[in-house]
Each structure stands twice: as structure tokens, then as C-alpha cells.
Amino acid sequence: xxxxxxxxxxxxxASALAACVLFSGWAAGQESVASKSSPPNxxxxxxxxxxxxxxxxxxxxxxxxxAVTDSVNRFVLGLQKxxxxxxxxxxxxxxxxFSGDEAPLSIGVVFDESGSxxxxxxxxxxxVAQLLKTLNKxxxxxxxxxxxxxxxxxxxxxxxxDIQDALGKAQPGGLTAMLDGINVALTEMKKAKxxxxxxxxxxxxxxxxxxxxxxxxESLVREADVQIYAxxxxxxxxxxxxxxxxVSGPRLLSEITTQTGGRAFAAALTSDxxxxxxxxxxxxxxxxxxxxxxxxQARDGKYRHxxxxxxxxxGVSALKAHWRLGYYAPNN
Numbered sequence: 001x002x003x004x005x006x007x008x009x010x011x012x013x014a015s016a017l018a019a020c021v022l023f024s025g026w027a028a029g030q031e032s033v034a035s036k037s038s039p040p041n042x043x044x045x046x047x048x049x050x051x052x053x054x055x056x057x058x059x060x061x062x063x064x065x066x067a068v069t070d071s072v073n074r075f076v077l078g079l080q081k082x083x084x085x086x087x088x089x090x091x092x093x094x095x096x097x098f099s100g101d102e103a104p105l106s107i108g109v110v111f112d113e114s115g116s117x118x119x120x121x122x123x124x125x126x127x128v129a130q131l132l133k134t135l136n137k138x139x140x141x142x143x144x145x146x147x148x149x150x151x152x153x154x155x156x157x158x159x160x161x162d163i164q165d166a167l168g169k170a171q172p173g174g175l176t177a178m179l180d181g182i183n184v185a186l187t188e189m190k191k192a193k194x195x196x197x198x199x200x201x202x203x204x205x206x207x208x209x210x211x212x213x214x215x216x217x218e219s220l221v222r223e224a225d226v227q228i229y230a231x232x233x234x235x236x237x238x239x240x241x242x243x244x245x246x247v248s249g250p251r252l253l254s255e256i257t258t259q260t261g262g263r264a265f266a267a268a269l270t271s272d273x274x275x276x277x278x279x280x281x282x283x284x285x286x287x288x289x290x291x292x293x294x295x296x297q298a299r300d301g302k303y304r305h306x307x308x309x310x311x312x313x314x315g316v317s318a319l320k321a322h323w324r325l326g327y328y329a330p331n332n
Contacts (some may be wrong), residue, residue, distance in 0.1 A: 060293065060294060060297065060299075060329075060330060061096070061097065061291050061292070061293060062088075062291065062292055062293075062294060062306075062327060063097070063195075063289055063290070063291050064086065064261075064289070064290045064291070064292075064306055064308065064323055064324055065196065065227060065261060065287045065288070065289050065290075065323065065324065066084070066261070066287060066288045066289075066290060066308050066321050066322065066323040067261075067283050067286060067287045067288075067321070067322045067323075068288065068310065068319055068320070068321050068322075069319070069320050069322070070317050070318070070319055070320075071317040071318050071319075072317075075282065075283070075286040076319055077100065077286060078100075079100065079288065079310075080098075081095050081098035081290075082311065083310060083311045083313075084098075084288070084290055084308060084309075084310065084311070084321075085308070085309040085310070085311065086290055086292050086306070086307070086308060086309075087306070087307040087308075087309070088292075088294055088295070088296065088304050088305070088306055088307075089296070089304055089305050090305075090307075091295055091296070093292040093293075093294060093295060094292060094293070095290050095291070095292055096291050096292050096293055097289070097290070097291025097292075098288070098289070098290060098291070099288065099289045100287075100288045100289075102285055103194070103195065103196045103289075104136065104138035104139050104140075104194040104196065105135065105136075105139045105140075105194055105196050105197070105198065105284060105285075106139070106140050106141075106156070106189065106192035106193060106194040106196070106197045106198075107131075107135070107139065107140070107141045107142075107197075107198050107199070107200060107284075108141070108142050108143075108144065108185040108188060108189055108197075108198070108199040108200070108226075109128055109131070109141060109142070109143050109144065109163060109199075109200055109202070110144045110146070110178075110181045110182060110184075110185050110199060110200065110201045110202070110203070111124070111128065111143065111144065111145050111146070111167065111170070111202050111203075112124070112146060112147075112176065112178060112181075112201075112202055112203035112204065112233075113145050113146065113147045113170045113171070113172055113173070113174075114146070114147040114148075114172065114173070114174055114175055114176040114206075115147070115172055115173050115174055115175070116176060116204050116206055117172050117203075117204060117233065118172045119270075120204070120233045120270050121170060121172050123270045123271060123273050123274075124202050124231075124233060124270075124273060125164075125167050125168070125170070126273065126274050127202060127231060127273035127274050127276065127277040128163070128164070128167060128202065128277070129164055129274075130274040130277040130278055130281075131200060131277040131278075131280065131281055132160040132163060132164065134278070134281035134282075134285070135160055137158070138194070139158070139194070140156045140157060140158050140192070140193060140194065141154075141156070141157065141160055141163060142154055142155055142156045142157065142163075142185075142188050143163045143166055143167070144181050144184045144185045144188070145166075145167075145170065145181075146176070146177045146178060146180060146181035146184075147172075147173060147174035147175065147176065147177065148174035148175050148177060148209055149177055149180070150177050150180040150181035150183070150184045150210075151184070152184055152188055153166045154166050155188065155191075156188065156191055156192065156193075174209075175208050175209035176203070176204075176206050176207050176208050176209055176210075177207065177209040177210045177211075178201070178203050178206075178207040178210065179207050179210035179211075179212040179213070179214060179216075179217045180209075180210040180211055180212055181201075182199070182201065182212075182217050182220075182221070182228075182256070183212050183217065183220065185199045186199070186220055186221070186224050186226065189224065189226050196284070196287075196289075197225065197226040197227065198226060198227045198228070198229060198262065198284055199226055199227070199228045199229070199262075200228075200229045200230070200231065200277075200280060201228065201229070201230040201231070201253065201256075202230075202231045202233070202273075203230070203231075203232070203233065203253070204232065204233045207252065214252055214255070214256075217256060218255060218256060218259055221256055221259050221260050222259050222260075222303065222325075222326065222328070223328055224260070226260060227260045227261050227262040227284075227324065228256055228257045228259075228260045228262045229257060229262040229263060229264070229265070229280045229283075229284075230253040230254075230256070230257050230262075230263075230264040230265065231265055231266075231267065231273060231276045231277060231280070232250055232253055232264060232265065232266035232267065233266075233267060233270060233273065250264070250266065258325070259324075259325060260324055260325075261322060261323045261324035261325065263280075263283070263322065265279065265280065290308070294329075296329075298329065299329060299330045299331055299332045300329055300331070300332075301328060301329055301330070301331040302328070302329055303326055303327070303328050303329075304326050304327055304328070304329055305325065305326045306323065306324065306325060306326050306327065307323075308321045308323040309321070
């Protein structure tokens with residue numbers, strides 16, 4: 001595929017962009033520090049399957065997916081390897097592998113069916129349908145539903161109609177175990193056949209019934225080789241009269257997604273959700289993958305911070321990169 005340098009891609013026109021309001025407090029490259037509390041039934045990490053790394057006999061290749069947008073939030077395609085600079089714990093690394101080609105996706109849908117989603121449910125279902133329409137023949141998807149409890153409803157499948165059929169039976173009610181839903185999705189994602197993986201959460205973010213804590217889930221997503229996106233469905237009113245978990249919902253989703261290089265979007269109106277879904281689908285299709293062999297080859301299991309910087313180009317508006325904030329080094 002031949003690309004022209006600095007070609008820009010506009011998604012859905014100004015109306016679609018206006019519908020996708022980025023949560024306040026999100027910023028590329030700014031990390032929300034997650035505490036290391038242990039979740040229930042946690043298991044030891046397998047560094048070859050749970051982190052964004054590939055192990056070889058004597059070295060480690062770290063893969064960093066990155067999306068690039070311009071000053072008006074349009075995706076920038078056609079960049080070359082020399083346009084990127086990678087840093088690990090402040091030390092610049094050599095970009096050894098580089099790809100901008102479209103790759104098959106493994107996607108998990110985590111869907112909120114709690115009572116707070118009552119009148120939003122049908123539009124949220126339409127948003128999932130919009131997301132699934134973008135999948136190709138080599139892609140796969142699964143469905144996790146949650147209210148009082150989280151459950152894997154549809155395992156990985158190439159038949160997206162199975163997911164839509166399952167969602168068509170959804171009835172809103174109960175409390176919100178969103179964090180448990182994310183944990184179920186992370187477990188299923190370990191079965192993914194594709195290297196590019198993403199979880200998309202559709203929720204108002206107001207968790208009030210999970211066994212897992214927010215700090216435990218943030219710790220788990222830091223370890224997982226998966227990007228997490230969120231479509232937020234929130235009350236447009238002031239937080240007067242709302243439960244504390246509903247008020248904190250946007251911040252919680254933003255913190256979780258930021259850890260993974262994904263993003264959290266909110267619909268200004270419930271009817272804007274399908275446009276948000278289209279935006280996420282396009283972002284997943286327009287990413288670069290940068291690979292490097294860390295200069296620090298210690299297999300100490302410690303968390304390594306990753307930063308992506310873009311080379312400045314004369315006559316080009318400011319560009320912004322969105323990437324996964326770090327990874328855990330393998331253990332001996």
C-alpha cells in the first residue's frame with residue numbers, strides 16, 4: 001500500500017466529531033497511577049500472553065500501538081518510522097519494527113444492562129450494531145453483559161449476528177457490576193487469535209456492585225495486552241440528586257481507558273452513540289504499531305513507562321499521539 005506523507009482522514013464530518021466529546025481530564029501520555037491491590041482470585045502473570053511483548057530466546061520485542069491525530073482531531077495517515085521517537089523510562093529507544101497497515105481485530109463488547117441504562121438501552125444496542133458493521137471477515141468479537149453480575153454471553157465468534165441476537169433479549173434492571181464485566185472480558189481476550197485487541201465498554205460508568213475494586217482493575221489492564229475504549233452514556237444534568245457512583249462514572253472510565261492507550265468518549269445526547277461507535281471503529285483501523293528492543297533487558301517484572309513523541313514537520317499543524325502508557329517486563 002502506497003501512502004502519501006501527511007495525508008489526513010476525516011471521520012464523519014463535523015457533526016460526528018461534535019458528537020464525540022472527550023472526557024475531561026484525559027490527556028495522551030498522562031498516566032493515572034493505579035494502586036497495586038490484589039483482586040479476588042487473581043493469578044500470576046504470564047509475560048508472554050498478558051503483556052504487550054513478544055519474547056525471544058535472548059531478547060524482548062515490545063509492540064506499541066499508536067494513533068495520531070491533528071489539531072482538529074482527524075487521523076493522520078502516511079507517517080514513516082523516522083517520524084516517531086520512542087522512550088522507555090525516559091531513555092530513547094530505536095524503532096526496530098514499524099507498520100501502518102490495517103490488521104485483523106479481536107474485539108470484546110462489554111455492555112451495561114443495569115437499571116440506570118433503562119431508556120438508553122435501545123440506542124446503546126444500535127451503537128453496538130454500528131461497531132459490529134465495521135468488522136471484516138478476519139475479525140472476531142465476543143459479548144459480556146453485566147448488571148448485578150457479569151457474564152460472558154457470546155464467546156469469540158466471526159458471526160456478529162450472534163451478538164446482536166443476544167443483545168436483542170436484554171432487559172434493563174439491577175445494579176452495576178461494570179468492573180467485574182471488564183475482568184470477564186480480559187479473561188476471554190486471552191483466547192484472541194489476532195494480535196490487535198480491543199475492549200469496548202458501553203456504560204454510564206456508575207459501578208456499585210462489583211467484587212473488583214477500581215484500583216485492582218486498573219492494575220489488571222496495565223498488565224493486559226489490549227486497548228480499552230469506552231462509550232459513556234451520562235445524564236446531561238448537573239450532579240445534583242445523582243448517586244456518588246454516577247457522578248464518578250466518567251472519571252472511572254477515563255482512568256481505565258487511558259492506561260491502555262484507548263480513549264473514553266461521551267455522547268452529548270444518547271442518540272449520538274452510533275456516531276461515537278463509528279469513531280472508535282475508525283480509530284482502531286487507523287493505528288501504527290511501533291516495535292523496539294528495550295535497552296534495559298532486565299527481566300525483573302517491573303512496570304516500564306513508555307512515551308511516544310512525534311517529529312515536528314514544517315508547515316504541518318500540531319500532531320498528537322495516543323499510545324499505551326507502559327508494560328510489565330517479563331520475569332525470569
